Amino acid sequence: MENKSIWRNKDFILLFTGGFVSRIGSGIHNIALVWFVLELTGSGTTTGILLALSTLPAVLIGPFGGLIADRVNRKLLIVGNDFLRGGIVLILGWAIYSGQTSFFLLGFATVLISISGAFFNPAVSAVFPNLVRPENLEKANSLENISMNFTQIIGAAAGGILIGTLGIAGAFFFNGISFILSGISELFIDIPPISQEADTKESFIADFKFGINFLTDRRELLGLFIIFLFLNFLFGGLFSVGLPYIYNQILEINEMLFGLAKSTFPVGAILGSILINYIAIKNNIKFLGKTLTAQSSLLVLMGLPLSYYGLNNLSVMNIYIILTVLLVLLGILNAMANIPIITIFQKMIPDNLRGRVFGLLGTFTQGLTPISMGLMGILFDHISPSILFIVSGVLAVLISYSIIHLSEFDSLNSSMKEPALKQELI
Incomplete structure (x- = not known):
């Protein structure tokens, strides 16, 4: 190279x-x-x-x-x-x-x-x-x-x-x-x-188990994986089901404004992807934890204008503008969190295991998405959107904050400086 x-x-x-x-x-x-x-x-x-x-x-x-x-x-x-x-x-x-x-x-x-x-x-x-x-x-x-x-x-x-x-x-x-x-x-x-000289002779079942064993043997990677899944579970249902419900049933905005609102998150994500190239990151794990914590805090802020007080004291357009600004900020922080996560896994997973581990990541992430959507759909029919966003935000903040303070994650930062070695099946 x-x-x-x-x-x-x-x-x-x-x-x-x-x-x-x-x-x-x-x-x-x-x-x-x-x-x-x-x-x-x-x-x-x-x-x-x-x-x-x-x-x-x-x-x-x-x-x-x-x-x-x-x-x-x-x-x-x-x-x-x-x-x-x-x-x-x-x-x-x-x-x-x-x-x-x-x-x-x-x-x-x-x-x-x-x-x-x-x-x-x-x-x-x-x-x-x-x-x-x-x-x-x-x-x-x-x-x-x-x-x-x-x-x-x-x-x-x-x-x-x-x-x-x-x-x-x-x-x-x-x-x-x-x-x-x-x-x-x-x-x-x-x-x-x-680089997989010995691996091609093994069964697919052994390969699959080895991919799982690699994650379970690396507690810090497994912990990051679980946190990543949990946050995806929370955010997936809130944004796929919750936001359309809020715009359609509560704010009752028109299709044009709804389409504009849908574009704000990816716009923010583009800005975040650009900004991260100009930030000198000394500690990837600490940076990731702080970014995820800030991102999760925005869920709490999104719930405030949707509260009883907000709905009765703010105009629909004011609430719409507040949510739009918060969605742009969420997009920025989401990109600045996702990029380090992907980089950590790419650097720490050996070449001969990278495909199967990313396959597992995709399977669990996508597998939880329909469950999150179904659960949030039921909850939004029975619980105030304000409560759902605030409670979800508090849970996400507590989980994200653990990345900063749990010592198990500190080893990830130093491990990323060395190339991942090929793993042999036993």
């Missing part, structure tokens, strides 16, 4: 730009998919089922995808899955254009795309440390985070424009082409082979 600026790193730039293009296509695809299903069926339940189909396969297959990412040529896995998803979406676009589609076909294609993503995502996360030097890894993750949030904004806006001008089929064709272009760019990436 050459000692060069990240912007002169051909392999990173190719992976970054390919992912940028395909994520814009995916953002357009997601809007077009929901819109088309609503037009086709007029059923919110059916739409919900289709969205579940887009996440559940990734949850169930995530660990297996991570194992594959540690066993096979990662370049082949990345390029092949981009081409596969591109082909599936193009076929789906043609079916819609020719009037030969059905809910079954949409569901089947959605499941295949989700399965493909379960192999693609761990491979990309695992390959990042192979493409950039350790001192550039946090910057690379920062750029990736900027790309993910920026493409959310572009994809949402472009999706509406494309559907209005080219129709649903045109939006699907655009996404299919974006996957193909991403795959073509990735053909020119040089990815080093995985």
